[in-house]
Amino acid sequence: MDAEILERINRGIIHRTGAYLTNDHFVLSSGRHTQEYVEKALATTEPAFTEGLGDVIAKHFAEEPIDLILTTGYGASLLGHCVARAHPLRPRFIYANKQRDDSGVSQVTLPREFRQYFIGYPKVLIVEDIVTTGETVKGLIKLVKSFGGTVVGIGTLWRRIRKVNFKFPFFTLVDREFPTYTPKDCPMCRRGMPINREFLAEPSPQKSPRVRTRAN
Structure with missing residues (x-):
């Protein structure tokens, strides 16, 4: 099947x-506005879908x-547990803990x-759900190397920024970068479309954008 069709199915x-929301008005943690949004917390809430998506990564x-x-x-x-179950070698599943240091x-x-x-x-496959900046994956790569392991690849559900790449084999089920806008250039704001506050992203530590409940 054509790769573009497969991606559309995924x-x-x-x-x-x-998890994938569209045709709405969202504000990202950067303060930029967009019409599409991926709520990663919802991406693995359907067990059957998670197993199926894990199977695709495992087969790759x-x-x-x-x-x-x-x-x-x-x-x-x-997702990683599902990949481990589906891979023919039945690799062991482990996880790392993520935290922010004093500088954020x-x-x-x-x-x-x-x-x-x-x-x-050991040979290690890194699995992530949503890749945006790639910083978490880079941290996992560094961790694997620090313990003497070898990264054989990276599998993920969605890469949100296409320029983010790695020097290891990288596979993503969805490779879609949707447009974002500054508030003054936002077409949804110009149409008076209210911001979806249910999925309002937390502001990043560096920026604290003022969010309007409804466009002027």
Whole structure:
């Protein structure tokens, strides 16, 4: 099947979970406005869909000699577990913890009980749900290397910014970058379309945009 058709099907599946929202007015953490939004917390709420999407990622990496599946975050962990179950080698599933340091930079750390699985220099597949800046994935790559493992690939549901890439084999079910606008250039604001406050993103630590409940 054509890759574009497959991506459209995968996007439709994510839409059915309620995670992909469109034809609305959203404000991102950067303060920019957009008509489309991905609520990653909802992407893995449908077990059957999560299993199916995990199967697709597992099949893509089926020929890779994977020892560990590594993720971070609740949604990505659900997806990663499904990938581990579906991969023919039945790799072990582990997760890292994500936190921000005093300067607001995101970091990942490996729980002590999982460090034993890096004995023997394992081959690791990193699994994420939504990739935006790629900082979490970069942190996981650094973590794997620090424990002597080898990254064999990265699998994800959705890459939101196409210029984000890695020097390892990268597979995403949906590769869609939707347009964003400054408030003064926002076409939804010009039409007087109210902002969807139900899915209002938290402002980033560096920026605290003033959000209107309804466009002027």
